[in-house]
Amino acid sequence: MAKLVSLITQHRGKDDLRFVAAGGDGTVSWVTELVGDACALVGTENVPPIAVLSLGTGNELARVAGWGCTYTGESLVPFIRDVAVGNVVGVDSWLWRATPLEAVSYIHLCPPTICPV
Numbered sequence: 594m595a596k597l598v599s600l601i602t603q604h605r606g607k608d609d610l611r612f613v614a615a616g617g618d619g620t621v622s623w624v625t626e627l628v629g630d631a632c633a634l635v636g637t638e639n640v641p642p643i644a645v646l647s648l649g650t651g652n653e654l655a656r657v658a659g660w661g662c663t664y665t666g667e668s669l670v671p672f673i674r675d676v677a678v679g680n681v682v683g684v685d686s687w688l689w690r691a692t693p694l695e696a697v698s699y700i701h702l703c704p705p706t707i708c709p710v
Contacts, residue, residue, distance in 0.1 A: 594627070594630070594631060594634075597627060597628065597631040598631045598634050598635055600631075601628075601631050601632055601635045601637065601641065602635050604641070605635060605637055605639075606637075606639075610641040611641055611642045611643070611644060611676055611677070612624065612628060612641055612642070612643045612644070613643070613644045613645075613646055613676060614643050614644070614645050614646070615646040615648050616646075616648050616649055617647070617648065617649015617650060617651060617652055618649060618651060618652065618653055618654050619649070620648075620649065621643075621645050621654055621655075624643060625643055625686060628640055628641065628643060629686075642681045644672075644675070644676040644679075645660055646664055646669075646672060647660070647661060647662060647663050647664055648663065648664055649663070650663075658684070
C-alpha cells in the first residue's frame with residue numbers, strides 16, 4: 594500500500610497515471626478497492642483510471658460494459674495503446690458491508706397480525 598500511496602501522491606493533480614487490473618472480476622474489484630483506499634489516504638477524490646485486461650473465467654464486468662471478452666493470447670500492443678491514450682469513462686461503484694445485529698432481550702418475534710403496535 595505504501596508504494597501505491599507514494600505513486601498517487603507523486604501524480605496527484607496530474608493526468609498521467611493509469612493502472613491495469615489484469616484478472617477476473619475479483620481481481621478488478623480488489624485493485625479498484627486498493628486504488629480507492631490509497632486515494633483516500635492521500636486525500637484526493639480523483640481516482641486514476643483503471644483499465645481491465647480480462648484474464649478470469651467469467652469477466653462479467655468487462656462483458657456487460659462492452660470491453661471485450663477474455664484475453665486469448667493476441668498481441669497486447671493495441672491494448673497498451675488504448676490504455677495510454679484511450680478515452681476514460683466513469684464507472685459507478687459502491688461498497689456494501691454487512692454487520693451482525695446485536696441481540697436485544699426485549700425483542701420478541703411474532704406474526705405482525707398479533708403483535709401490539
